[in-house]
Amino acid sequence: xRAAQNFSDEELIMLVxxxxxxxxxxxxxxxxxxxxxxxxxxQNQGTREDAEDxxxxxxxxxxxxxxxxxxxxxxxxxxxxxxxxxxxxxxxLKKRGRKLKREEKxxxxxxxAEPEIEKYISNRESRKLIFDTIENLGxxxxxxxxxxxxxxxxxxxxxxxxxxxxxxVVRNKKAKCMxxxxxxxxxxPALAQKFKxxxxxx
Amino acid sequence: MSNAEENESLKDxxxxxxxxxxxxxxxxxxxxxxxxxxxxxxxxxxxxxxIRNIAAAILVLIVGTxxxxxxxSTPENLFNSRFAPYExxxxxxxxxxxxxxxxxxxxxxSFLKSGEPQKAVAAFSQILNLNRNSANKIMNDDAEYYLALxxxxxxxxxxxLPLLERIHxxxxxxxxxxxxxxxxxxxRIAAWKGK
Numbered sequence: 001x002r003a004a005q006n007f008s009d010e011e012l013i014m015l016v017x018x019x020x021x022x023x024x025x026x027x028x029x030x031x032x033x034x035x036x037x038x039x040x041x042x043q044n045q046g047t048r049e050d051a052e053d054x055x056x057x058x059x060x061x062x063x064x065x066x067x068x069x070x071x072x073x074x075x076x077x078x079x080x081x082x083x084x085x086x087x088x089x090x091x092x093l094k095k096r097g098r099k100l101k102r103e104e105k106x107x108x109x110x111x112x113a114e115p116e117i118e119k120y121i122s123n124r125e126s127r128k129l130i131f132d133t134i135e136n137l138g139x140x141x142x143x144x145x146x147x148x149x150x151x152x153x154x155x156x157x158x159x160x161x162x163x164x165x166x167x168x169v170v171r172n173k174k175a176k177c178m179x180x181x182x183x184x185x186x187x188x189p190a191l192a193q194k195f196k197x198x199x200x201x202x
Numbered sequence: 203m204s205n206a207e208e209n210e211s212l213k214d215x216x217x218x219x220x221x222x223x224x225x226x227x228x229x230x231x232x233x234x235x236x237x238x239x240x241x242x243x244x245x246x247x248x249x250x251x252x253i254r255n256i257a258a259a260i261l262v263l264i265v266g267t268x269x270x271x272x273x274x275s276t277p278e279n280l281f282n283s284r285f286a287p288y289e290x291x292x293x294x295x296x297x298x299x300x301x302x303x304x305x306x307x308x309x310x311x312s313f314l315k316s317g318e319p320q321k322a323v324a325a326f327s328q329i330l331n332l333n334r335n336s337a338n339k340i341m342n343d344d345a346e347y348y349l350a351l352x353x354x355x356x357x358x359x360x361x362x363l364p365l366l367e368r369i370h371x372x373x374x375x376x377x378x379x380x381x382x383x384x385x386x387x388x389x390r391i392a393a394w395k396g397k
Binding site for chain 2: 021022023026027030031034035052055056059060063064127130131134145146149150151174175178179181182185
């Protein structure tokens with residue numbers, strides 16, 4: 001395990017918001033917060049596997065909220081992460097038909113205090129459906145679309161990575177893949193409707 | 203029909219998915235080290251540690267006291283802590299026997315002072331013997347107490363012990379308040395060590 005360097009809360013948020021990759025800040029969060037957050041899960045009816053799955057979701061939520069400027073820095077990163085962790089786990093337990101008795105009173109008051117977290121987490125199910133849809137897109141389409149929209153590579157850069165004759169072929173392929181993805185989403189009207197909410201981009 | 207490539211929601215979905223995959227990759231990279239490493243201490247310190255420290259401190263104190271008491275419970279120390287020369291007070295209407303016994307008692311006293319405990323033991327024992335067959339017990343309590351001290355002075359705590367126990371158990375005894383439970387315990391220790 002390579003030790004990430006130390007970041008202050010401000011540095012961490014700046015890096016998540018503007019950094020080229022998320023590797024450094026995410027590694028730092030693993031080193032600093034994995035144990036305390038996973039302990040919470042394990043002490044509240046969760047297994048170690050649950051703890052690891054939830055932690056990945058917590059980071060995804062954390063980064064998404066920061067990139068959407070939904071973290072106002074009123075609490076520390078640690079508190080914020082803990083809050084996401086708890087809310088995510090409560091949501092998961094609810095989904096499984098279980099509930100933490102001592103958290104019942106709590107969670108209703110929490111939603112008032114941290115509506116952004118609550119809102120994002122309430123869309124877990126829809127998000128999972130969206131991810132599953134992308135998963136089913138086929139590997140090649142996924143590669144091209146992720147390279148273009150997530151990694152922000154140029155068509156030229158993608159051309160060198162993937163084995164295509166010229167840029168136009170890549171462009172065509174990309175357009176086709178996007179079309180295909182859109183069709184998949186539209187095939188599920190309920191999902192299409194939830195779509196925007198689930199990602200919570202405005 | 204809108205152009206799929208202009209669909210912002212699709213792009214956002216892809217960004218979010220990419221992020222998820224990235225996190226999964228970093229997770230796989232980080233977990234082996236984290237699983238192997240020892241768990242960081244919980245920020246909340248349990249009461250257990252503090253209670254344990256207090257208990258340990260008390261134990262050390264008790265053991266220390268016990269050791270101290272054990273080593274200082276010698277017949278010599280026990281004698282020195284109690285022995286005070288008897289103050290002779292004139293008594294009215296003393297009979298002949300009484301003055302004989304009193305003389306004997308003062309004799310014992312002087313042997314104790316001069317460091318001849320064996321002779322003191324003999325003197326005090328004599329008083330007790332004489333009193334045993336007499337209805338009028340003279341200076342019996344004094345003789346008992348000082349006999350016990352004489353035994354201690356002579357290093358015979360085990361002989362002093364039954365006398366002191368009797369004094370301790372008899373609230374009406376003149377020297378009852380001299381023989382406290384604590385003192386008696388130390389005599390027991392000294393007697394046990396002397397075995």
